Amino acid sequence: MSNVPADLKYTKSHEWVRTLADGSVEIGITDHAQHALGDLVFVEVPDAGRAVKAGEACAVVESVKAASDVYAPLTGQVTAGNAKLTAEPETINTQPYGEGWLMRLKPAAGALAAAELLSPADYQKLLDAEGG
Amino acid sequence: MGRQTPLFKLHQELGARMVDFGGWDMPVQYSSQIGEHHAVRRAAGVFDVSHMCVVDLTGARVRAFLEHLIANDVGKLRVRGKALYSCLLDEQGGVLDDLIVYFLSESWFRLVVNAGTRDKDLAWIRRHAAAFGVEVSERADLAMLAVQGPQARAKAAQLLQPAHASAALALGTFVGCELGHWFVARTGYTGEDGFEIMMPARDAEPAWRSLNALGVASCGLGARDTLRLEAGMNLYGHDMDESTHPYESGLAWTVALEPRTRAFIGRAPLEAIVARGSPRKLVGLLLEDRGVLRSHQKVVVPGVGEGEITSGTFAPTLERSIALARVPAATADKVQVDIRGKLLQARVVKPPFVRNGKSLIS
Numbered sequence: 001m002s003n004v005p006a007d008l009k010y011t012k013s014h015e016w017v018r019t020l021a022d023g024s025v026e027i028g029i030t031d032h033a034q035h036a037l038g039d040l041v042f043v044e045v046p047d048a049g050r051a052v053k054a055g056e057a058c059a060v061v062e063s064v065k066a067a068s069d070v071y072a073p074l075t076g077q078v079t080a081g082n083a084k085l086t087a088e089p090e091t092i093n094t095q096p097y098g099e100g101w102l103m104r105l106k107p108a109a110g111a112l113a114a115a116e117l118l119s120p121a122d123y124q125k126l127l128d129a130e131g132g
Numbered sequence: 133m134g135r136q137t138p139l140f141k142l143h144q145e146l147g148a149r150m151v152d153f154g155g156w157d158m159p160v161q162y163s164s165q166i167g168e169h170h171a172v173r174r175a176a177g178v179f180d181v182s183h184m185c186v187v188d189l190t191g192a193r194v195r196a197f198l199e200h201l202i203a204n205d206v207g208k209l210r211v212r213g214k215a216l217y218s219c220l221l222d223e224q225g226g227v228l229d230d231l232i233v234y235f236l237s238e239s240w241f242r243l244v245v246n247a248g249t250r251d252k253d254l255a256w257i258r259r260h261a262a263a264f265g266v267e268v269s270e271r272a273d274l275a276m277l278a279v280q281g282p283q284a285r286a287k288a289a290q291l292l293q294p295a296h297a298s299a300a301l302a303l304g305t306f307v308g309c310e311l312g313h314w315f316v317a318r319t320g321y322t323g324e325d326g327f328e329i330m331m332p333a334r335d336a337e338p339a340w341r342s343l344n345a346l347g348v349a350s351c352g353l354g355a356r357d358t359l360r361l362e363a364g365m366n367l368y369g370h371d372m373d374e375s376t377h378p379y380e381s382g383l384a385w386t387v388a389l390e391p392r393t394r395a396f397i398g399r400a401p402l403e404a405i406v407a408r409g410s411p412r413k414l415v416g417l418l419l420e421d422r423g424v425l426r427s428h429q430k431v432v433v434p435g436v437g438e439g440e441i442t443s444g445t446f447a448p449t450l451e452r453s454i455a456l457a458r459v460p461a462a463t464a465d466k467v468q469v470d471i472r473g474k475l476l477q478a479r480v481v482k483p484p485f486v487r488n489g490k491s492l493i494s
Contacts, residue, residue, distance in 0.1 A: 038161065038164070038165050038354070039164055039165050039166045039167075041166075041424060041446040042422065042423060042424050042446065042453075044423075060472070062423075062424045062446070063165075064165050064166060064354065064358060064445060064446050064448070065160075065165070065354060066426075067424065067426065086422070
C-alpha cells in the first residue's frame with residue numbers, strides 16, 4: 001500500500017504539492033511513483049529562476065530501469081531545486097514526501113486556485129483504480 | 133497473460149514484480165534491483181531462466197548439422213559437456229539469435245536459445261535439420277536456474293548429493309555435466325562464477341527455497357540486465373538482431389572462418405564483410421558527465437559520424453552509467469551522447485566493464 005499523506009495535494013501524474021507558510025509550494029513525486037520507478041540513480045531538477053507552466057516537464061527522475069519526466073503541477077517560478085538529490089537520488093525512495101522533495105515554486109497569480117489538483121482521497125481512488 | 137515458468141507462483145509468493153519478457157510473465161525484481169545486483173557481485177543470487185528454450189539435437193550426423201547451422205565451430209567441442217557460444221545466422225549473415233551449444237555425445241548436442249526467438253529458432257532449426265536426419269526436441273519439461281556470484285557454486289553444490297557435488301565443483305569454466313536428473317553447467321550471464329542448472333520442472337521450487345535458505349538472494353531480470361551489461365555481454369534484440377551482422381555487434385570472436393572448408397549458413401556474406409571491412413562496430417561507452425545512457429540515444433562522433441546506443445544503464449558496481457553502442461568504425465576514444473537534447477561526454481572503452489566483482493575501468 002502506498003503512503004498518501006492527508007496534508008498534501010496530488011496530480012494524476014503522481015506529483016505531490018505542499019503549500020508552505022510563505023505561499024510558495026514544494027513539489028515532489030509520490031510514494032507510489034518512487035515505488036513504481038524502483039531504485040533512483042539520477043535526478044535533474046530545475047534551476048531557481050526558471051519559469052514553468054502547469055503541465056510542463058520540468059524535472060527528470062531516472063531509476064535503473066527508466067527515465068521519467070516530472071510535470072509542473074501549476075504555473076510559477078522556481079525558487080529552488082533540491083541540490084541534495086544530485087549526490088543522493090535515493091533520498092526520493094526513502095523519503096518521497098520529506099528530504100526527497102524536488103523543487104519549490106512561487107505560484108503565478110491565481111495559479112494555485114487554477115491548478116487541477118487532487119485531494120488525498122481522490123488520489124487514493126486513482127491509485128486503487130490503477131491497481132496500486 | 134503470458135506464459136508462466138514452473139516458478140511463477142513462488143515468484144508471486146516472494147513479492148516479485150512481474151513483467152512481460154518475450155511473451156513470458158517473469159520477475160523483474162523482488163525488493164531492490166540494485167540490492168539484487170550487489171548480492172550477485174558480492175555473494176550469490178538465483179535467477180529463474182526457465183523461459184529460455186532448451187533444445188536437444190540427436191542423430192548420427194548431429195555434429196555435421198551444427199557445423200552447417202551455426203557460425204562458431206563445434207569442431208572446438210571435443211570434451212564431453214563442453215559449451216560454445218555462437219550466433220545463429222540467416223543466409224545474409226544477419227543474427228537470428230545467439231545461443232549456447234553443449235556437446236553431450238557424438239549423437240546428442242543441446243542448445244539453449246532465447247525465449248523471445250523460440251518459435252523462429254525452432255522453425256529454422258527444424259527446416260535445416262531434416263537434411264541431416266537430426267531430431268529436434270524442445271525440452272519444455274525442464275526448468276533452469278542460474279545461480280551466480282562468488283559464493284554461488286559452493287552454495288548450489290549443497291543441493292547435490294556428495295558425489296554429485298564434487299563432480300559439479302570440479303567442472304571447468306564453460307563445461308557442464310549430467311548429475312542424475314539435473315544438468316549442471318559452469319556458465320552464466322553475469323560476469324561472475326556460478327552454475328546454470330537444468331532440472332525437471334517439479335524440482336525447481338524446492339531448489340529455489342533451499343538456495344534462499346542458504347542465503348542465496350532471489351534476483352530478477354532487472355539485476356540480470358545490469359549484471360550482463362557490466363559484463364559486456366550482448367542482449368539479443370537490443371545489441372544485435374537480423375538487421376545486423378556479428379562484425380558490427382562485437383561478436384567477431386564467435387565467428388569461425390577457419391577451417392575454410394566449413395560451409396555454414398551466412399558464411400559468404402560474412403567473408404565479403406571481412407574483405408571490405410565492417411563500416412560499423414559495437415563499443416563500450418562510459419559516461420563522463422552525470423546522467424544515464426539508454427538504448428536508442430544518439431551517439432555523435434565529431435568529424436566521423438553518428439551512431440546509436442543499443443543498451444545503456446546505470447551500472448551499480450561502478451556507480452556510473454555505461455552502454456554498448458553501434459558507431460562508425462573510425463570512432464576513436466571520445467564521443468558525445470544526445471540525452472534529451474544535451475550533448476554529454478562519453479569515453480569509448482573495451483568491454484567488459486566488470487568481471488568477477490572487480491571494475492575493469494581505469
